[in-house]
Amino acid sequence: MPQTTQTAPAPQAAAPPKPKPPEPPPEFQEGDIATMDAAALIRILTDASSPEFQKAKACQRAGELGPREAVPALSALLSHERLNTYARYGLEPIVDPSADDALRAGLSKLKGNLLIGVINSIGKRRDAKAGPVLAKMIYDADAGVARAAAAALGHIGGLSSMKELQAALVKTKGMTRMAVADASLVCAERLLVEGNRDQALALYASLSAPDVPKPARLAAMHGIIREETSTSRPR
C-alpha cells in the first residue's frame, strides 16, 4: 500500500490545455503516402499534376527511405519557392554521392534563400568538393549567402577551409565577419578532432584580433585554454 507522507496541494498545471484541432481537409491528409515505396513517391514527385501537399509529403517520406533513384526528382524541386525545404528534407539523408552532386549543382542555379538552403544542406553533409565554390561565395553581394557559405565551410572543415576562413576574417565586415568567426570556431574544433592541433590553435589565435566580434574572440580564447589545459593531452 502506498504511503502518503504529505498533504497534496492541487496539481500544478504543467502546460496550457490542448486546443481542439480543426479537421484537416482531405486534400491535406498524408494518407497512403506515409507507407509508399520509392517508386510510388517518385511518381508523385515527377507528375506535374501532383498537388503541392502530396509532393511535400513525398519528399519527407523519401528522406526516411533514402533511395538513390529519388535524387533527380527531389533535386528538381530545389528551385521551388515552397518545396525547397521539403526537397532538401528528402536529399539530406540520402547517403549516395549523387545527392551531393545535385546540391552542388544548385549552387550555380539558385539565388537568395533557395541558394542559402542548398548551401546549408551542403554544409550539413560536409561535401568538401563544394569548398572552392563556397570560398568564393563568402564575398557574395547577398550577405545571407555569404554567411551561409562561411558556415558551410566551417562544418566541412579541413586545412583548405581553414585557410579560406582565415583570409575571410580579414576581408569581411559586420555580420558576415561574425559568421566567418563562428565558422572558424567550428573549423578549429574539427581540426582538433582530426589531430591537426597546431593548425587549430593557429586558427584560434587568428580570432584574437581586436576587430573580431567579442563573443567569438572570447570563445577562441576559451578554446585555447581548454586545449592547453586538457588533462588528456600527453605532456
Add this chain to the structure above:
Amino acid sequence: MTTRRQILKTAVAPMIVPSLVLGQQAGAVAPSDKIVFGGIGIGSRGAYDLSKLLNFAQARFVAICDVRNERREEVKSMVDQKYGDRDCRMYDDQYALLARQDIDAVLIATGDRWHTPLAIIAAQHGKDVYCEKPCSMSMEESWALADAFRRYNRIYQAGCQRRNGGNFELCRELLKSGVLGKLETLYADVGPSVNWPPVPSRDWLAAEELPPRQVLDWDRWLGPAPWRPYHSSYVSGGWRNFYDFHGGGILEWGSHTVDLCQWAADLDDTQPVEYEPVGTNVGPYKVLCKYASGVNLVMRDDGWDGSLKTGSCSFRIEGDQGWVETGDATKIECSDNVKPFLRPTTPASLALSNHIEDLLRSIKTRQQPRASAAAAANSHVVCHAAFIAYQRSKKLTWDTAKREFTNDDTANRMRSRALREPWRV
C-alpha cells in the same frame, strides 16, 4: 556580549546562496550588478516564466521580441507595470534585440521549432539563455545546442525547472543515499496519450487568409519549419498537433520527466542503448529503454496521476530495496523502508523560482546550472530516440559513442530534419 567575530562565524558558509543575495527580496541592487534580460517569443508559458523572473531585483527585463504584435504589447505592458515605467522596448527582429550590448541574457519561450536555432544565435551574440522545453526538434539540433554553448562558454538553463523542485530533489537524494538499494528501473510518465499522442499528425490545415504582416509575420512564425499555408489554429497553440512543429507526447512530456530520470540517476552524460515501443498511437503506450549498465527506463502514458495521485509530470525510481515516486502534487509516495528518510519539502510550485535563481547564480559565477545545454541535449536525445522507435514500430539499438542506431538505417535518417531556408544550426 556577542562580538562581531562571533556573528561572522555564525553567518558564514550557508548551504546555498540565499535569495537575498540574488535580490529576490526587497533591497537595492546597483544597476551595474543587474543581469539584463531580453525575451523572445513570450506566450502563456513564457509569461509565467517572466512573472517569476521579474520578482528578482537582480534581474532587469528590458526588451521583448515577437512576431505577433499583440504579444509584444502584452509583454511590454506586463513589464512596464511591474517596473512602473515605460522602458521595455519592442522588436520584431531577434537580431536587433540580440545586437544590444546591454543585454546579458535572453528568455526564449517560442514554439519548439525556434528553440535551438534561437538559442544558438543568442550564444553567438554572447548571451546567456533560459530556454523553454522541449529544447530541440531533432537529435542533430540537440548536439548542435550543446556544442554551441560549450564553444561560446555561455550559460544555458533549459526550462526543466523540476530539477530545482524540493520533492524531486529529495527523491534524487534518496537514490544517492542508497536507501533504495541498487537502481533497477526509472519511470518517466509521458502524460495521457489522449492529450498528446506519441506521433503527431503530418497533415496540413486548410488555408486561411493571411493576416497583415504587422499583426503576424507568418514567415518568421514558421521560421525553421517547412512552409505550409497559414491557419489561425497553429498560431493559437494548435501547432502542437503537427509533426513539423512538435515531437508528440514522448518529446513533449519526456523533456519534463525523462530529463528528471537522467538527472536523478546521474545519467546526464549518456543515453539508453535500447528502445522498444509498446502500444498504439491512441494509447496506452510505453517505450521500454535500457542503459548499458542494465538500468531500465520506462516511458509510460498510464502513470500520469494514476493510483498514487502524485500529479502531472511524475517520475518514479525503483531500486532492489525500495521505491519512491513524486510529481507536481509535491507529495512523495514510497515503500515502507524509505518512510523514515522523508522530510518536508518545498512545494513543487516553487521549482520555477528556484530554477531561475539557479540560472542567475550561474550567470554570476559562470558555473553551469542544473539543466545545462549538455544535460538537456542528452535527455532530449533519449526522447528523440524513443520517438523515432515509436514511429518505426520496432525495437532499436543505439550506439552512444557513434550517435547512431545500429539496426535501422531509416531510423538513422530520422536523426535530423532539414530547416527551412535561411535557418540552420
